Amino acid sequence: AEFLLDWLVRGPWRDPFGFNMPQTVTFAREATLAPLIAGGRLTVGALIALAVVAAGALVMAKTLKGFEIRLVGEAPRAARFAGFDDRRLTLTVFAVSGALAGVAGVIEAAGTVRQLLPGFSPGYGFTAIIVAFLGRLNPVGCLIAGVFLAVTFIGGENAQIILRLPLDATRVIQGLLLFYVLACDTLILHRLRLVRERPA
Known part of the structure; x- marks a missing residue:
């Protein structure tokens, strides 16, 4: 992902008026996240993060899927004996984690940096x-x-x-x-x- 981002900001997405610097154009106001406090750097992305944490805590503590995730993580053999598909669950968790990481990247780019740079992370x-x-x-x-x-x-x-x-x-x-x-x-x-x- 980092190499793809580096290629994009140095190639097709480079700002034509950026003095040949590897960066994209500054995002339009409609494409950025509004700050919670005027003049501050805290955006509505913080509320999204809190919602994700609350949802994750609820899933892990109150649902069967959360029990499966904890069991596969702590005792994979016991999970297989219980009939859980540990490989499928592992891939699912990886996919969800990657999606959440992507959401975090969008929040960082649209809320704080407001453009894409090579050393973004x-x-x-x-x-x-x-x-x-x-x-x-x-x-x-x-x-x-x-x-x-x-x-x-x-x-x-x-x-x-x-x-x-x-x-x-x-x-x-x-x-x-x-x-x-x-x-x-x-x-x-x-x-x-x-x-x-x-x-x-």
């Missing part, structure tokens, strides 16, 4: 993995983790300007968060014991 895909781990694969937890990591992104941008820190410092912090979460899971699931050798 500063590593959102890898950040989503950290969000999923921090949120414990729970829709509401992922929302909280996403807001927390968004703060680190904004703080990283301010640190670049004020403290002149490199952008990689933000990624290091996010990587440390993931490392500590995985380390905590390991220590919780596998109790470490110190065994002393008994004298002969």
Whole structure:
């Protein structure tokens, strides 16, 4: 998808009046998302995200399909023994996840950037993995983790300007968060014991 976007903004979709810069024309006002607060960057995309989180939490907690998804994720063999088609369900979840990622991209492009650029995503895909781990694969937890990591992104941008820190410092912090979460899971699931050798 990134290569396709790069080809489009450098080729057929390039702004003819953009001084040969790899970018599209600025979207028309009718094609952008309205801000919730005048002069702010928060758009109705935030409401769409909240609706998706609510729908995801409802599906995962109250429906049979949500039970199937949790069972396939936690115990694939048990899901197969129960008669669930784990391959079909996995492909369905991948398709829905990809569609939601596309919606998120549209919200970002039409709400904040308002045009397409080659470096449109500063590593959102890898950040989503950290969000999923921090949120414990729970829709509401992922929302909280996403807001927390968004703060680190904004703080990283301010640190670049004020403290002149490199952008990689933000990624290091996010990587440390993931490392500590995985380390905590390991220590919780596998109790470490110190065994002393008994004298002969």
